Amino acid sequence: AQSVAQPEDQVNVAEGNPLTVKCTYSVSGNPYLFWYVQYPNRGLQFLLKYITGDNLVKGSYGFEAEFNKSQTSFHLKKPSALVSDSALYFCAVRAPGFQKLVFGTGTRLLVSP
Amino acid sequence: EAQVTQNPRYLITVTGKKLTVTCSQNMNHEYMSWYRQDPGLGLRQIYYSMNVEVTDKGDVPEGYKVSRKEKRNFPLILESPSPNQTSLYFCASSLSWGLNTEAFFGQGTRLTVV
Numbered sequence: 001a002q003s004v005a006q007p008e009d010q011v012n013v014a015e016g017n018p019l020t021v022k023c024t025y026s027v028s029g030n031p032y033l034f035w036y037v038q039y040p041n042r043g044l045q046f047l048l049k050y051i052t053g054d055n056l057v058k059g060s061y062g063f064e065a066e067f068n069k070s071q072t073s074f075h076l077k078k079p080s081a082l083v084s085d086s087a088l089y090f091c092a093v094r095a096p097g098f099q100k101l102v103f104g105t106g107t108r109l110l111v112s113p
Numbered sequence: 114e115a116q117v118t119q120n121p122r123y124l125i126t127v128t129g130k131k132l133t134v135t136c137s138q139n140m141n142h143e144y145m146s147w148y149r150q151d152p153g154l155g156l157r158q159i160y161y162s163m164n165v166e167v168t169d170k171g172d173v174p175e176g177y178k179v180s181r182k183e184k185r186n187f188p189l190i191l192e193s194p195s196p197n198q199t200s201l202y203f204c205a206s207s208l209s210w211g212l213n214t215e216a217f218f219g220q221g222t223r224l225t226v227v
Binding site: 032034036041042043044045046049051090099100101103104105106 | 117144146148153154155156157158161163169171172203205213215216217218219220221
């Protein structure tokens, strides 16, 4: 079975500081990993994905994520946080042979001015 | 503009009164799915459809029905809603059921069943 864990319900960071939102996964086979962001009263928006290749993936709005196979992690990062980055972030995984995305429980990012 | 459109955005209904939440996409996507979002549980898949007339159960299908008569539409039907179906619902579509295609989400439908 495939699963995703986001160990932090909330991450607080000051504007201008680097941010990390953690995600670990469990799948059989090579994972396909995604990050989505949800702003208030909006649907989820795609940020980035890892399919194969470079372990560092760059996505929208200056976000990037690092795939670490040995640690089964796919942490979301940004060098300098903005107040407008405050939102709910979801990590998701899709495994070979499965047609669905499995989502984590979400991490709320709060960036203070 | 490429989008997934859900209606209604907000709905309050009473137990047992049948309702339908519509979902339409204008991207010619093959794959569509429904999720519900509950605090502390993330998003859980209700039903999915790999193409017209092909649907299957997700993780939490009980109490829901779907149909896919046309490629662009994928309505979610609650025949007899109950309070435990109070939730935030999202429809999503992707180009195909292939493994590396990202999903596009609608804006959500907040359903309250009293």
